[in-house]
Amino acid sequence: MTSRKIVCLTEGHSEPHAGKTAANVIRYRREEVVAMLDSTQVGKNSRDLFAVTTGEPVPVIANLDEAPSANTLLLGIAPPGGKIPASWRKIILQAIGRKMDVVSGLHDFLNNDAEFKQAATAAGVKLVDVRSNSEKSIARRKGLRPDCLRVHTVGHDCSIGKMVVSVEVTNGLKKKGWDAKFIATGQTGIMIEGDGLPIDCIVADFVSGAAEKMVLEHQHHQILLVEGQGSLVHPSYSGVTLSLLHGCAPQALILCYEIGRDTVTGVESVKIPPLAEIKKMFELMANIHQSCQVIGIAINSRRVDAAAAAAERARVKAEFGLPACDVLRDGPDELVDAVIAFHEQGGWHSP
Amino acid sequence: MTSRKIVCLTEGHSEPHAGKTAANVIRYRREEVVAMLDSTQVGKNSRDLFAVTTGEPVPVIANLDEAPSANTLLLGIAPPGGKIPASWRKIILQAIGRKMDVVSGLHDFLNNDAEFKQAATAAGVKLVDVRSNSEKSIARRKGLRPDCLRVHTVGHDCSIGKMVVSVEVTNGLKKKGWDAKFIATGQTGIMIEGDGLPIDCIVADFVSGAAEKMVLEHQHHQILLVEGQGSLVHPSYSGVTLSLLHGCAPQALILCYEIGRDTVTGVESVKIPPLAEIKKMFELMANIHQSCQVIGIAINSRRVDAAAAAAERARVKAEFGLPACDVLRDGPDELVDAVIAFHEQGGWHSP
Known part of the structure; x- marks a missing residue:
């Protein structure tokens, strides 16, 4: 070829x-x-x-x-x-x-x-x-391996870098010897990874089923990094976000946001709630079926200079008491280490 | 014809x-x-x-x-x-x-x-x-009339009677002289009403847009009763539920449940949380973009006898301090009156 x-x-x-x-x-x-x-x-x-x-x-x-x-x-x-x-x-x-x-x-x-x-x-x-598909699986919550750690990137809006964070953390884990796999859920991720499913272009009833199917297919890896889509607070795409969250059944979340993003992309009349509220919402919805928590925060600081990015990073670490970094500006190590620490500490093994 | x-x-x-x-x-x-x-x-x-x-x-x-x-x-x-x-x-x-x-x-x-x-x-x-469609509208949250009351039926599981409640309350409002319209979102509702869109069979990115489109098309009526789908706690269909909730932008919700339904239909390993938690979840997610509250509770009591149904109705009214009835067993009047009272009390007119 x-x-x-x-x-x-x-x-x-x-x-x-x-x-x-x-x-x-x-x-x-x-x-x-x-x-x-x-x-x-x-x-x-x-x-x-x-x-x-x-x-x-x-x-x-x-x-x-x-x-x-x-x-x-x-x-x-x-x-x-x-x-x-x-x-x-x-x-x-x-x-x-x-x-x-x-x-x-x-x-x-x-x-x-x-x-x-x-x-x-x-x-x-x-x-x-890349978005063409005929997915028709329904999520059944059966057969999920308790020894595969599913980490899911979620965020306060669409187009803030959830895919980049997922790829960078996957690559960082691989460099440290872990068997990690990036699960692509959007067209760009699929073009990069060579596999995956275009979650937002699947018939609504089968979106969570498609996410579950990808997890079932790849759960022989130690850690899966499942690319998030949209946001629970985005009125146009919140359902895609929730289908994916419930379909991939993560035990850990990385919460992504962009500095200076105040209104929802494409629906500028809608203000984005504070990050602490977004975190609560994702943890509430993710915990309906199993235990799940935000273990780190990914900052997209592309619109500000280095000093402002560093100040925001310090502020957000203090506010949430969690590791936080911009994977492109700072490198992904702090989030990679957060995933490893969460994996090693255990207690996440329940399905 | x-x-x-x-x-x-x-x-x-x-x-x-x-x-x-x-x-x-x-x-x-x-x-x-x-x-x-x-x-x-x-x-x-x-x-x-x-x-x-x-x-x-x-x-x-x-x-x-x-x-x-x-x-x-x-x-x-x-x-x-x-x-x-x-x-x-x-x-x-x-x-x-x-x-x-x-x-x-x-x-x-x-x-x-x-x-x-x-x-x-x-x-x-x-x-x-009936489910075939090529919907491709994105929800934009533009042009919603502040003088049209949007009531949405939501529930603790799928297949508990949200469509029946929507139709019965619509018919009850019409009998009392109100200009109400049932907005069908599922195949059976569409067969009954002769219009509507099959929300669960639309490509995921466009589900909330389809719901918004139906609202925009019919908001010359005083009151819309938008049929709910699935449940926020159903791991297979929660995203459909949330897309619909955010797409139709209701000011009021009717919370539906079936007596004796303890596990999620089709995923019996998942327990349904208590109704009070379900109510909180729906109100949290519905209030991201505008004010919205549960104004009544619809009970499906088909599996119990009249005495047990009456006892449960009294219990749930006391627990929530809200009107509650089984629209088929008791008639829809209590919920119809709750919608009228909410409409007349005002304060819901913000978009």
Whole structure:
């Protein structure tokens, strides 16, 4: 099988929030990415645009002709509602014409689009819709291994870095010799990990069943880091969050938040409650079926400087009496150690 | 348009829990039902099998030949997972052969079944999948009318009568001259009301958006009674429950429970917490975005006798200091009056 040579398409959307799919594929699959495509940002690179500092920066190109070796176009954005921007159609068709596969995590499936489908068939390329699924399992709470520690990242809003925290803590645990596995539940996580299920695109009745299925499949590992989605206080996505929480049945939570995020993304009329209330809500809902507690706090401090980030970190550690860090700014060690300490202290083994 | 003459298919499943779709179509659409089909229960009728006491009992037949005037076969069960029982295939094909339309509320769509589809096309009949939808709205919390009172039925488990309570209270309000509307969110409710959306069969990200959409569409009525689904404590369906709660943004809740229901339906290892805890959980989650309170309690007392039901009703009224009744045993008046009192007292008008 030919290895992937990816162009990340972010045309008009090359900033860290809108382009989080591209940013994280570049962060964790750097070796597969040859360029970013955004004709409005030519001359810049992934470091300038996304502040991704791992590996060599990825150059921005204006046209697919500039990346003749590329064999895959990856749609690099995650807009609410998951629609394909109208202006992207001709770029996608161009890529198909160049015999490139197209990978998408959007709710609008490429394979449901007659024009794309026809072009892809003619060119003999694949249209990969990462969110497409036909999951129909119901959560049964049977067969969960008591010796597998399930850690779940939850947060005060969507798009605050729960996936990044899950990946960084998983990698940190592996470096220290633990058998840990990242359980991807969103399109970007799936593109990075190569497996997982797109929780938010499953028929509602079967979301917790899908989360449970992933846990059952991978619980031979010592520790699972299950990527969270949305937030219990987000009026549009709270149900996805709760299905996932109850489906993966965690014994431990890492609570994620972003400094300066005061209102819910996409529903700016809704204020986000204080973090202490969010923590109580998650612990209440997580404890209905088994014992579960928040064991650490992940801070996303991308919008503030180092001094402000350090001050907030000290403040939040004092307020909650818990380990806390920004996994990108500070490294994940404090949270990795919190997971190990919780594992070793025991008492979490009940199903 | 020819009026429907329905045979309710419940073959092998003619009891109130499994056959709740049939029981409620008979309860609220009696004029359209000509027979129940269950060869294992011949000689009995809907009153014997479902304890539905409104209207004349519906006879049970063993074979479609016994209902020559029927033009619609309605699949009358709602099993977890929503699969069509294998033994029903030949009855469905027989109905299609007799030029009957087939109406189904199951997750397994008739229209996705090649054999059914081909037979229906040949016979020129309709296969109606009530749960089929392509909803893709995201909840935005915009445009909610402050003068429309949204009452939502919630409960301690699934299948405890939230739909029946919603319909009975709506009808009770109408009788007293109020402009009330039942908002159906499940397959049976949709079959009864003729509109609504199958909340549990919508892609997870869009469930709250679908609930919001129904509210926006019908908020010219004075009062909406939004049918609840599942329960916040049901590990398989809690996310559906929360999406619906946050999507329909109620100012008032009616808390439903069944006497003697101790464990979660389908996941019997999970104990249902005490009703007072359930009430706290719903009020906590409902109050994140606006003020909302439980204004009455609906008791399902079908498993106990009149004396035990009366004793429980007195007990629960004393415990919670709220109106409480079994809408089928006692009539819905106490809950209807609670809704009217809440409406008239005011203070709920904030969005």
